[in-house]
Amino acid sequence: MTPVLPAIQLLPLAGAVPAWRAEVDAPRWRAGCEAAAGAGGRLAALWASDERDRGQGFCVRALLVLYEGLVCLELHLADATQTYPDLSDLFACATRMQRAAHDLVGVIPQGNSDRRKWLRHGAWPEGVFPLHRDFALASSFAPGDDHYPFVRVEGEGVHEIPVGPVHAGTIEPGHFRFSIVGEKVLRLEERLGYKHKGIEKRFESMTLEDGARLAGRVSGDSTVAYAWAYAMALEGMAGVRPSARALHLRALLLERERVANHLGDLGYLGNDCALTFGFTQFWRMKEDVLRSNARAFGHRYLMDRVVPGGVACDVDSASAQAMIAEALRLKDELRTLRSIYYNHAGLQDRCITTGRLLPLTAARLGIVGLAARASGHAIDARVHPGFAPYDELQPRIASHRNGDVAARIVVRFEEAFESLRLQRLILEHLPQGALRTPVGEAAEGAFGIGWIEGWRGEVLVALEAGRGGRVRRCHPHDPSWQNWPALEHAVIGNIVPDFPLINKSFNLSYAGADL
Amino acid sequence: MQKILFQIARTGIISERPPAADESLRQVSGRLNDEVLKLLGRALAIRHVDAGSCNGCELEIHALNNPYYNLEGLGIKFVASPRHADMLLVTGPVSRNMETALKRTYDATPEPKLVVAIGDCGCDGGIFGENYASRGRVANVIPVDVAVPGCPPEPAAIIQAILTAVSAARP
Numbered sequence: 107m108t109p110v111l112p113a114i115q116l117l118p119l120a121g122a123v124p125a126w127r128a129e130v131d132a133p134r135w136r137a138g139c140e141a142a143a144g145a146g147g148r149l150a151a152l153w154a155s156d157e158r159d160r161g162q163g164f165c166v167r168a169l170l171v172l173y174e175g176l177v178c179l180e181l182h183l184a185d186a187t188q189t190y191p192d193l194s195d196l197f198a199c200a201t202r203m204q205r206a207a208h209d210l211v212g213v214i215p216q217g218n219s220d221r222r223k224w225l226r227h228g229a230w231p232e233g234v235f236p237l238h239r240d241f242a243l244a245s246s247f248a249p250g251d252d253h254y255p256f257v258r259v260e261g262e263g264v265h266e267i268p269v270g271p272v273h274a275g276t277i278e279p280g281h282f283r284f285s286i287v288g289e290k291v292l293r294l295e296e297r298l299g300y301k302h303k304g305i306e307k308r309f310e311s312m313t314l315e316d317g318a319r320l321a322g323r324v325s326g327d328s329t330v331a332y333a334w335a336y337a338m339a340l341e342g343m344a345g346v347r348p349s350a351r352a353l354h355l356r357a358l359l360l361e362r363e364r365v366a367n368h369l370g371d372l373g374y375l376g377n378d379c380a381l382t383f384g385f386t387q388f389w390r391m392k393e394d395v396l397r398s399n400a401r402a403f404g405h406r407y408l409m410d411r412v413v414p415g416g417v418a419c420d421v422d423s424a425s426a427q428a429m430i431a432e433a434l435r436l437k438d439e440l441r442t443l444r445s446i447y448y449n450h451a452g453l454q455d456r457c458i459t460t461g462r463l464l465p466l467t468a469a470r471l472g473i474v475g476l477a478a479r480a481s482g483h484a485i486d487a488r489v490h491p492g493f494a495p496y497d498e499l500q501p502r503i504a505s506h507r508n509g510d511v512a513a514r515i516v517v518r519f520e521e522a523f524e525s526l527r528l529q530r531l532i533l534e535h536l537p538q539g540a541l542r543t544p545v546g547e548a549a550e551g552a553f554g555i556g557w558i559e560g561w562r563g564e565v566l567v568a569l570e571a572g573r574g575g576r577v578r579r580c581h582p583h584d585p586s587w588q589n590w591p592a593l594e595h596a597v598i599g600n601i602v603p604d605f606p607l608i609n610k611s612f613n614l615s616y617a618g619a620d621l
Numbered sequence: 622m623q624k625i626l627f628q629i630a631r632t633g634i635i636s637e638r639p640p641a642a643d644e645s646l647r648q649v650s651g652r653l654n655d656e657v658l659k660l661l662g663r664a665l666a667i668r669h670v671d672a673g674s675c676n677g678c679e680l681e682i683h684a685l686n687n688p689y690y691n692l693e694g695l696g697i698k699f700v701a702s703p704r705h706a707d708m709l710l711v712t713g714p715v716s717r718n719m720e721t722a723l724k725r726t727y728d729a730t731p732e733p734k735l736v737v738a739i740g741d742c743g744c745d746g747g748i749f750g751e752n753y754a755s756r757g758r759v760a761n762v763i764p765v766d767v768a769v770p771g772c773p774p775e776p777a778a779i780i781q782a783i784l785t786a787v788s789a790a791r792p
């Protein structure tokens with residue numbers, strides 16, 4: 107069913123998820139987004155590109171998630187203006203995406219939104235835009251001034267704690283600025299972008315085929331989700347559909363990635379509450395999963411196993427039996443550990459009501475994935491209509507209303523159980539079919555979208571083909587874009603020592619959102 | 622409590638001794654302990670710095686502390702400050718936005734300042750290479766003692782790299 111947006115003609119986009127695109131002018135851009143927001147739609151991603159070589163100025167795209175499917179609105183800005191209507195009043199999560207789009211392409215949202223730089227820091231000068239077509243990937247600038255105006259909280263007894271970019275543990279780099287009174291957090295401001303390493307520009311130097319490997323390294327902990335989203339985008343534009351076997355194997359890999367990450371997080375969440383027993387147990391189980399990944403698929407984290415057209419691995423009956431037995435064993439162990447976690451007074455004390463993100467705040471912020479499900483929003487790309495092979499597998503969504511650290515623990519447990527069930531289902535009924543279907547060359551200008559529910563949330567890849575099988579533009583989008591701002595809200599009113607626990611309960615990607 | 626104890630007992634001790642089947646590996650691990658004892662008084666302190674990785678290498682560094690590899694059991698531990706560290710374990714191509722932070726961390730580390738670069742990215746910039754936002758390999762920014770390839774390198778390879786760096790530091 108085609109969604110209806112006022113005065114906008116939607117054209118269907120070929121591919122595995124129901125999706126449409128439309129070219130709009132500035133008033134329709136705004137009206138379309140207003141209508142989408144009013145109808146319960148969300149903003150999945152916003153990015154810009156330089157189309158001046160085609161005489162079309164700059165282009166800003168907004169990808170909306172509606173009940174019917176995805177809608178990509180494309181707004182071409184006339185050469186002279188580089189402004190477009192701000193969306194941050196409709197979708198709070200648009201703010202940082204608009205700031206990044208400015209840093210990389212130079213387009214400016216017209217409205218009241220925050221205009222501070224986001225990804226740029228001091229690596230390239232103001233007024234220079236890396237995603238302009240005439241900007242060379244290998245450009246090099248002397249490190250520039252990196253002044254950044256944090257928002258100050260004033261008042262008696264208020265002081266600031268700056269943390270990072272290098273943190274105390276084995277964590278990715280980012281800066282957190284706490285304004286506190288006593289031990290209580292009044293405000294947290296995040297500053298990210300430290301890991302920006304030019305991924306989008308790098309894509310443009312690659313072939314569509316090779317781009318899959320880079321996509322799998324946008325956020326290493328979600329390599330399967332990214333590789334699948336990329337492949338889905340490419341297959342959509344080339345009009346190729348992988349075999350049922352390949353799709354089921356992809357789902358198997360994705361669920362194994364989900365279980366491995368959930369196990370790791372559950373271990374760390376116990377550890378952060380001084381239950382080191384939890385760390386030891388869950389990380390033993392995670393290591394078992396990684397080792398069986400290496401045995402069955404040749405890579406512990408399954409990198410480069412999803413490839414355009416299908417998969418680069420297979421499962422024989424011996425390895426299927428081994429993985430089914432493993433899933434059953436893990437289920438039993440998880441049951442034991444769940445009863446320990448749920449009945450542990452120390453965990454209850456630290457986790458219940460800590461880091462709460464209420465359903466209304468979650469909705470206003472447009473958050474996604476596991477954190478959204480723990481705050482009362484049953485959204486999961488896997489249950490979107492027509493999403494093969496999940497339409498056959500019928501996954502059950504885990505959800506909770508409390509939105510606290512405890513709720514995010516519960517959702518992880520429930521999803522791990524469900525994921526193990528799905529793995530068994532896939533392995534017991536693996537259909538036949540080619541592992542890899544050749545993907546012919548996509549026509550220049552072809553555009554495709556991939557959208558996959560990774561363990562953290564929905565991973566999105568928007569891909570456009572250039573001449574001779576090359577990437578013209580690729581925008582990979584991590585769910586962390588939406589969820590980082592939610593962390594700022596979840597810590598308000600909590601004590602500083604609970605921050606690591608709250609942060610871990612979201613476990614967001616820095617690499618994925620820094621690009 | 623009873624359940625916890627029961628689960629601990631059922632799990633038993635699973636930490637892997639240096640694999641008996643692989644002579645060279647076993648010697649390597651044995652030497653590691655001796656070296657660590659001799660050189661660093663039974664406590665090699667490591668500070669991890671992510672200078673721009675995809676976070677894949679971090680997954681394997683986390684795994685070093687799982688009960689199979691049990692790095693702490695070998696007398697090696699991760700510390701919170703570079704000022705307490707004998708060694709920096711650096712991942713990623715160095716993003717330009719992290720260049721200063723990495724240099725500062727290096728400066729804050731006391732001698733002998735061992736540096737192990739992790740992964741294909743740490744070794745040569747990996748798939749990201751050098752560009753307007755990436756300085757590429759770690760050695761482009763700070764001196765590196767040992768670099769271990771792999772995407773990501775497996776935990777055993779990382780342990781081996783740490784050992785190699787410690788051996789190389791022998792006067």
Ligand code: SF4
Nearest residue numbers: 675677740741742772
């Ligand atoms: S070596 Fe591989 S896993 Fe490590 S940071 Fe680079 S791309 Fe990621």
